[in-house]
Amino acid sequence: MADQVANYTEDSIRSLDWKEHIRLRPGMYIGKLGDGSAQDDGIYVLVKEIIDNSIDEHMMGFGKTIDVKVSEHKVEVRDYGRGIPLGKVVDCVSKINTGGKYDSGAFQKSVGLNGVGTKAVNALSTYFKVQSYRDGKTKVAEFERGEIVNDAKETTTSARNGTQIVFRPDETIFKNYHFIPQYLDDLIWNYCFLNAGLTINFNGVKYHSEKGLYDLLSRKTDVDSLRYPIIHLKGDDIEIALSHTNQYGEEYYSFVNGQYTTQGGTHQAALREALVKTIREFYNKNFDATDVRASIVGAIAVRVQEPVFESQTKTKLGSQNVAPDGPTMRTFVNDFVKKALDDYLHKDSKTADALLKRILQSERERKEIAGIKKLANERAKKANLHNKKLRDCRIHLDDKKADEDLRNATTLFITEGDSASGSITKSRDVQTQAVFSLRGKPLNCYGQTKKVVYENEEFNLLQHALNIEDGLDGLRYDKIVIATDADVDGMHIRLLLLTYFLQFFPDLVRRGHVYILETPLFRVRNKKETIYCYSDEERRAAIAKLGNKPEITRFKGLGEISPDEFKGFIGPDMRLEPIILKKETSIKEILSFYMGKNTPDRQDFIIENLRIEKDLAEEVA
Structure with a gap:
């Protein structure tokens, strides 16, 4: 150590060029890496950075169509805007701080602002090609890992x-990556909802929206379950859609x-505040804020000058003002909602009555379970002092002082039985991985009210462990991982836990926080x-591959896997299966099918998908 200190000279200082720095510290530019199992993993950020540039051209009035193709490991994006000026094609994709976004006259309210996105994609790809078509001439440049x-x-x-x-994203950086079609589908739809009139041809399918955020809520909700028709409000640089559900x-x-701000920010906080204020004034009643917002589903899109985001991946807005010399975000949103929503409710008495009924219902439900x-x-407070169910980690997602990469790595494994809990507890990373142990099978809470969350000790402790x-x-x-055996009992526990989350905390699933841990079925070795x-x-x-009759072990439960082996299955390369709610998924219908009475439909489904343990054993032999 003394030698190292003594040798700290000018030669110790190293200057990285742009591509080396991006490849060495990719998280600074695209957030977390991941393998594609989470919606905000790096490979989706790469796709988004490229499409963003095409969207900015469309917003400026150039190009109504964008063609996007994504295969297993290759992405192609073609727009019909003005094309990059031919003399700057190479610079625009390979020189930091080079781009058109610095000219605020050309891109007043663009998505990308700092000229880094495309360069990051270039540096993090094994192959990168840019081709500009402009006034009868074309220019091509090709790169490998940022090198021309x-x-x-x-x-x-x-x-x-x-x-x-x-x-092509670099497989040495994005290990074992795969694109999940539903995540790409959501990404493309969001671009269309936010740019009504734009057409995106994605893998040969046409995506188009005429009504913007109204269409978004129609797609994201079960329209039949809405308590009143979607309220759609549009103004200068602001658009809002909202309704209440059950x-x-x-x-x-x-x-x-x-930009989809998945973690919200000042605009979302302003909307939540403005809705409560406006509704209280309209009905002239001092409703509890939680009763007004309970069961609400809403969307807000704003356009601001020089937005300030809390990270390079732009998932949370930090701007306090809508423009450097403009009103605060809070005032801007509040003034718009106060006038537009108040006018709407005065004109539509049916909607106003339905909205009031929903608020009063929430108030009754809250008071019923207050005791x-x-x-x-x-x-739960007493149990938390010596909660044997939870082996907590040191860093948490809501710990603002902790490193962002570590916060994003925070994981709670929900396990069954002592043996599985023991294996995970011994092999986990105590910094970011926690374990919650279930005692037997949790209660089937299908059709129950939220009262059951407080009456059932296990559910209440889980709710407190998650702080939701x-x-x-x-x-x-950040990740809630259901880690159960891949047998009949384990599958049943998965269903019971998913019922709990979908019934009482659907946002947790919608925002992509819930996963199933994939553990190996076999070990093959020589x-x-x-x-x-x-x-x-x-x-x-x-x-x-191994040949010559290797030894084959079939794992029947997580408890059979030693802690040393388990370390690899819950490390950085662990395989997680995200729980994704698709457009056609009605929570009410899916819970009714799996957890309701034993209907003939479900019996047929079970028979058709039956796989007997004996069949698997014969295959192994």
């Missing part, structure tokens, strides 16, 4: 003006300059190598 490999001369072309980008929790979709909630919370009683703002873990297999297909491939 082909700088072609300008040639003539008959193609329409615009820009094409093709890239589900628990609040649900918001917020956007700034076309039991108080008792349950006192019990009053919404997701204080959520303590004296030189061990391969863990997650499917029968992988098992066959491992046998073929």
Whole structure:
């Protein structure tokens, strides 16, 4: 150590060029890396950074169509805007602080502001091609990991003006990555909802919206379950859509300059405040704020000058003002909601009556469980002091002082039984991984009211461990991972837990926080190598690779896997299956099918999908 201190000279100072820095510290530019199992993983940020540039062209009035193709490991985006000026094609994708976004006259309210996005995609791709078509001429440049490999001369072309980008994310940085179609589908739809009239052709399918955020809420909700028709309000640089449902929790979709701010920010906070204030004044009643917002589903999109985000990935807005010399975000949103929503409710008495009924229902429900909630919370507070169910970690998602990468890595494993809990507890990372142990099978809470969350000790303790009683703002873990055996009992526990989350905390699932842990079914090994297999297909491939009759072990439960082995399955490369709610998924219908009475439909489904343990054993043999 003394030698190292003594040798600290000018030679110790190293200056990285742009691509080296991006590749060494990718999280600074695109947030977390991930393998594609989470909606905000890096590979989706790469896709978004490229499409954002095409969207900015569309917003400026150039190009009504964008073509996007995403295959297993390749992304192509072609727009029909003005095309990058041919003399700047190479600079625009390979020189930090070079771009058109600094000219605020050209891009007043654009998505990308700092000229970094495309360069990050270039540096983090094994192959990157940019081609600009402009006024009968075209220019191509190709790169590998940010290094230029082909700088072609300008040639003539008959193609329409615009820009094409093709890239392949680098597998050495995004390990075992895969694109989940539903996440890409949501991404493309959001662009269309925020740019009514734009058409995106995604993998040969046309995406188009005429009514903007009205269409977004129609797609994201079960329209039949809405308590009143969607209220759609539009103004200069602001658009809002909202309604109330019968589900628990609040649900918001917020956007700034076309960017989906998944973690909200000043605009979303202003909307929540403005709705309560306006509704209280309209009905001239001092409703509790939680009663007004209970079961609300809303969307807000604002366009601001020089937005300030809390990270490079722009998932949370930090701007206090809508423009450097303009009103505060709070005043801007509040003034708009106060006038537009008040006018709407005065004109539509049916909606006003339905809205009042929903608020009064929430008020009744809150008062009904107030007594039991108080008792349950006192019990939970005592239990938390010596909560044997929870082996907590040191860092939490809501710990603002902690490093962002560590906060994003926070995980709560929900396990069954002592043996599985013991294996995970011994092999986990105590900094960011916590374990919550279930005692047997949890209660089937299908069709129950929220009262059951407080009456059932296990559910109440889980709610407190997650810190979600009053919404997701204080959520303590980024990922909630159901880690049960892949047998009949384990599957049943998964269903019971998903019923609990979908029934009482649907936002947790909608925002992509709930996962299933995939653990290996087989271990195939010889004296030189061990391969863990997650499917029968992988098992066959491992046998073929190792040859000469390797030893095959079938894991029947998590408790059979030693802590040393388990370390690899819950490490940075762990396999997680996200729980995704699709457009056609009605929470009410799915819970009724799986957790309701044993209907003939469900009996047929079980028979059709039955797989007997004996069949698997024969395959292994």
